[in-house]
Amino acid sequence: MTPQNDNILCPDPTIGVPANLDPETGLPVESQHESLIGEALSPKQADRAPTLTTLGETPFEMNGPKEDVAHHKIVATQIVAVPVASHVPEPILQNSIILLQPRIAETKTLLECAKKRGLFVTVVNTTHYDGTNIQFCPTAEALLEVGVHQVYEPPVGQKFSVVECANHLKTIEHQQNLRFLGVIPMREIAVDYSDILAALLGLQVHNDLGLASNRRDKALMKSTVAAAGLRVAKYARLTHPRGEDVPDAIEQLELDFPVVVKTPRGMSTQDVYVCNTMEEAIQRSSQIVKSIGPDGTKANFSLLEEFLAGQEFAVNVIASPTTYKGVQVTDIWEYAKRYEEGTMVNTWQTLVDCHSPKYAALVRYAEGICRAVGIKHGVGHVELMCTYNEEKQRYVDPVMVEVAARLAGGRKSIMTEKVVPGWYPFEAMLDAYCGFPVRVPPSFTPIKVARHVYIPNNTKKSGILKSYTGNNFERLPTYDSHVMMKHIGAKIEKSISIPSFPSFVWLIGDLEQVTKDSNAARDEFIVEVEVVEEE
Numbered sequence: 365m366t367p368q369n370d371n372i373l374c375p376d377p378t379i380g381v382p383a384n385l386d387p388e389t390g391l392p393v394e395s396q397h398e399s400l401i402g403e404a405l406s407p408k409q410a411d412r413a414p415t416l417t418t419l420g421e422t423p424f425e426m427n428g429p430k431e432d433v434a435h436h437k438i439v440a441t442q443i444v445a446v447p448v449a450s451h452v453p454e455p456i457l458q459n460s461i462i463l464l465q466p467r468i469a470e471t472k473t474l475l476e477c478a479k480k481r482g483l484f485v486t487v488v489n490t491t492h493y494d495g496t497n498i499q500f501c502p503t504a505e506a507l508l509e510v511g512v513h514q515v516y517e518p519p520v521g522q523k524f525s526v527v528e529c530a531n532h533l534k535t536i537e538h539q540q541n542l543r544f545l546g547v548i549p550m551r552e553i554a555v556d557y558s559d560i561l562a563a564l565l566g567l568q569v570h571n572d573l574g575l576a577s578n579r580r581d582k583a584l585m586k587s588t589v590a591a592a593g594l595r596v597a598k599y600a601r602l603t604h605p606r607g608e609d610v611p612d613a614i615e616q617l618e619l620d621f622p623v624v625v626k627t628p629r630g631m632s633t634q635d636v637y638v639c640n641t642m643e644e645a646i647q648r649s650s651q652i653v654k655s656i657g658p659d660g661t662k663a664n665f666s667l668l669e670e671f672l673a674g675q676e677f678a679v680n681v682i683a684s685p686t687t688y689k690g691v692q693v694t695d696i697w698e699y700a701k702r703y704e705e706g707t708m709v710n711t712w713q714t715l716v717d718c719h720s721p722k723y724a725a726l727v728r729y730a731e732g733i734c735r736a737v738g739i740k741h742g743v744g745h746v747e748l749m750c751t752y753n754e755e756k757q758r759y760v761d762p763v764m765v766e767v768a769a770r771l772a773g774g775r776k777s778i779m780t781e782k783v784v785p786g787w788y789p790f791e792a793m794l795d796a797y798c799g800f801p802v803r804v805p806p807s808f809t810p811i812k813v814a815r816h817v818y819i820p821n822n823t824k825k826s827g828i829l830k831s832y833t834g835n836n837f838e839r840l841p842t843y844d845s846h847v848m849m850k851h852i853g854a855k856i857e858k859s860i861s862i863p864s865f866p867s868f869v870w871l872i873g874d875l876e877q878v879t880k881d882s883n884a885a886r887d888e889f890i891v892e893v894e895v896v897e898e899e
Contacts, residue, residue: 456541458484458541459481459545460484460537460542460544461478461483461486461794462486462487463486463488463512463548464547464549464550464551464557465490465549465550466502467499467550468502468507468510469778469847470550470778471510471512472510472511473790474548475510475511475512477788477790481794483545485512485513486513486516486533486536487504487514488515489516490553491518499847500863504517514536516533526557527564530564533565537565544565546567546741546794547561547797549769550771551770551771552770554770556576559769560576569741571738571740571741571742572737572740575737576738578737579768580629580768581629582626582628582667583599583601585766586599589733589737589767591736592736594732594736596763596764597670598617598669599668599669600613600617600668601665602665604649605650606646607645608646610646611646614642614668619668619670619671621639621640621642621671622638622639623671624637624668625637625639625648625666625668628657628663629657634862634863636708637706638671638707638708639706648666653666673749673751674761675698675750675751676708676747677723677749677750678699678745678746678776679697679726679747680694680696680743680746680772680777680780681693681730681739681744681746682789682796682802683739683740683743684740684741684792684796685740690735690740691739692731692804693718693730693808694718694787695715695780695810696718697713698713699713700712700713709820711818711886712882713774713815714815714878715776715813715815716810717809718809719807721757722759723759724758725758725759725760725761726750729764730746730748734746734767737767742793742797743771743793745768745770746764748765774868775845775870776816777790779872782814782872783812783813783872784810787804788803791803792804812872817870817886818859819866820859821865821891822889822891825893826856826857827856828853828854828855828856828896829852829853829866829891830852831891831892832866834889835848835867835889837869840881844870848867849865866891869885
């Protein structure tokens with residue numbers, strides 16, 4: 365047999381192709397060269413170019429290179445006659461943060477921090493505010509006016525759903541080419557769903573989801589802290605609608621009067637009662653079990669606790685894996701309270717030096733509590749009671765009142781920033797919630813005294829606010845800022861819980877002058893109240 369001809373099995377691809385066409389692409393060689401090569405290079409540039417093409421006589425000819433040799437950059441490696449699809453670059457995403465139910469004062473400061481980092485700011489409000497208290501419950505319009513980029517609120521007539529909110533945010537994230545980096549709760553009620561929302565958005569920077577309820581429900585909170593080996597107050601859940609389980613609980617816990625009865629999911633000192641008799645404890649427990657709590661949810665039980673004597677403090681922390689301790693105390697505020705109207709009522713709160721040996725036990729205890737309830741990213745706020753040991757000259761035996769994975773209220777962070785050199789709490793908070801490295805100063809010792817003063821309704825009457833005098837707080841030598849919570853014509857109550865105070869004042873200076881101004885601000889603020897008979 366005649367052997368097979370390889371040319372028959374593998375015909376020459378150039379057979380039948382015009383001389384000026386490339387056999388692979390079918391395009392004229394001249395146009396292919398124009399597509400493949402770039403600008404001409406000098407011989408020195410050609411020596412440094414990693415990819416180049418040489419046109420004309422090659423320099424490797426026996427006679428050497430000739431003058432018509434040209435070197436060019438290679439700008440393409442392949443050319444096709446009919447492209448399937450043009451190259452579409454990936455969209456450049458805009459980094460963004462989400463603020464949950466912020467107040468105006470903190471929002472303005474956070475907007476400045478976000479601007480430095482080029483962050484888009486989205487706010488989520490869980491309800492439609494009516495505008496009666498813009499500073500503390502800002503409407504969407506008020507937030508947009510101060511610089512927020514967009515605001516999400518649930519549809520009118522619909523309750524807030526964290527799942528629906530996440531769906532909406534994921535949609536706008538895609539439509540607007542956003543990349544959400546962190547979810548920041550700005551008040552107590554936002555702690556309920558901030559970490560859940562972050563997880564639904566696919567973020568990795570959030571606190572332990574398995575302990576989300578333990579950071580909000582005060583009964584679960586106590587059991588978690590106790591399981592970590594930290595001391596907590598004696599407590600019991602009370603569920604009977606008429607309070608008939610109160611006597612047995614007091615007997616089993618071996619409590620003496622007074623005792624504390626409060627709602628399990630409260631905020632701002634609302635629905636917290638110090639009870640001196642069995643009858644009063646039964647009444648308050650029944651009242652809480654039958655009522656809607658301050659957060660708008662049904663209280664299925666009340667919480668009975670032992671009354672903790674001593675001094676109350678608030679300890680604020682920053683949490684981030686990028687800090688050397690993971691959880692670090694940044695500031696401590698000493699509370700001054702008086703027993704009035706069946707509860708402990710605020711007069712003022714003063715910043716103290718968290719590095720002082722007097723407060724060493726408080727620092728260790730607060731950091732341990734935050735670790736126990738799973739606060740790993742962002743900020744935390746611990747309220748506790750302790751006693752002062754004269755012999756040791758320091759506070760001892762701290763016991764938790766509550767812990768919250770949120771920013772402290774009452775402009776505490778704003779005031780701390782003003783008196784602690786090198787500490788920028790809002791920048792640190794933003795970085796912690798976004799997973800960025802957090803910068804902390806070498807010391808948190810304040811250089812001046814900062815104080816938050818509660819201005820009361822001195823008439824101790826409830827009704828309609830007719831007038832007030834003494835609100836020119838700028839006259840005080842240590843004045844920093846103030847806010848009016850009640851306006852003429854509005855309803856006013858006895859000053860018991862934090863929202864019931866008509867005004868707040870913030871002072872900065874030396875301790876002696878701050879104390880004088882604190883008393884002057886409270887004593888010289890006079891209101892006139894028209895008592896309205898309840899039907």
